Amino acid sequence: MELKQQIDLERLPKHIAVIMDGNGRWAKEHGKQRIFGHQSGVNSVREVTEACAELGVKYLTLYAFSTENWNRPAMEVAGLMTLFAKTIMDEVKTFQKNNIRLNAIGDLKSLPKSNYDLLMKAMEDTKSNDRLILTLALSYSGRWDIANAMKNIAFAVQNNEIKPEDISQDTVNAYLSTAKMPDPELLIRTSGEERISNFLLWQLAYSEFYFMPKYWPDFKKDDLYEAIINYQHRERRFGKTSEQIVNKKEDE
Ligand code: IPE
Ligand code: IPE
Ligand code: MG
Numbered sequence: 001m002e003l004k005q006q007i008d009l010e011r012l013p014k015h016i017a018v019i020m021d022g023n024g025r026w027a028k029e030h031g032k033q034r035i036f037g038h039q040s041g042v043n044s045v046r047e048v049t050e051a052c053a054e055l056g057v058k059y060l061t062l063y064a065f066s067t068e069n070w071n072r073p074a075m076e077v078a079g080l081m082t083l084f085a086k087t088i089m090d091e092v093k094t095f096q097k098n099n100i101r102l103n104a105i106g107d108l109k110s111l112p113k114s115n116y117d118l119l120m121k122a123m124e125d126t127k128s129n130d131r132l133i134l135t136l137a138l139s140y141s142g143r144w145d146i147a148n149a150m151k152n153i154a155f156a157v158q159n160n161e162i163k164p165e166d167i168s169q170d171t172v173n174a175y176l177s178t179a180k181m182p183d184p185e186l187l188i189r190t191s192g193e194e195r196i197s198n199f200l201l202w203q204l205a206y207s208e209f210y211f212m213p214k215y216w217p218d219f220k221k222d223d224l225y226e227a228i229i230n231y232q233h234r235e236r237r238f239g240k241t242s243e244q245i246v247n248k249k250e251d252e
Pocket of ligand 3: 021
């Protein structure tokens with residue numbers, strides 16, 4: 001049976017997050033410059049986006065550039081920024097055709113102005129699409145997100161909009177950059193590294209992690225299907241006992 005047919009469409013994750021890693025090593029293996037790996041990674045972005053839209057996954061969040069990635073050689077950073085701009089320009093038509101909404105999280109103001117403007121325009125142009133919300137994490141880090149939320153909560157307290165005693169987990173959720181999204185049920189990381197690298201720290205509290213050895217430019221639709229099938233074989237207990245989970249299923 002084909003992999004895709006093994007997926008239980010009733011139990012799809014609503015939100016999948018991906019740490020797209022290994023572009024540089026992929027390029028090195030092919031005897032090319034690192035930027036060539038990043039360029040090839042764009043094909044995998046298309047694969048995963050299309051596959052999610054076809055299956056009916058509602059939210060896909062891709063870690064494209066971390067706060068820490070600013071510390072890479074200036075040439076690579078500049079190459080990545082040019083690639084982001086080109087990709088966003090090229091893909092808007094496809095987003096419109098496929099009813100995909102583009103979203104972005106991170107310290108977007110730190111991007112070059114031309115990138116920022118392009119991104120805002122693409123987000124505006126696609127804002128009424130609702131088949132899939134594709135979020136790019138750009139100049140993003142989990143600690144930045146949490147610190148930024150704290151800062152804005154403090155301002156809200158100062159302006160008498162919130163009382164400190166009323167601050168709850170829901171308040172924090174509402175001030176994070178992912179406020180309108182459910183937490184990811186599934187996190188995928190390519191390239192064999194098994195770490196979060198400062199991605200969605202708060203939001204991944206109960207996510208299932210799926211690490212795979214392939215480098216990002218080699219990622220195909222079947223890799224997404226495999227990750228989802230693997231996810232569907234897991235028992236998510238959220239602190240409860242296995243018996244509680246099984247009995248609840250039987251009650252349904
Ligand atoms: C991921 O690939 C893309 C970005 C972080 C922008 P890398 O560039 O980290 O590739 P490796 O990990 O060096 O192979
Ligand atoms: C994480 O990859 C960031 C992105 C995929 C954008 P890195 O390659 O930057 O992570 P580390 O440095 O290996 O942890
Ligand atoms: Mg890497």
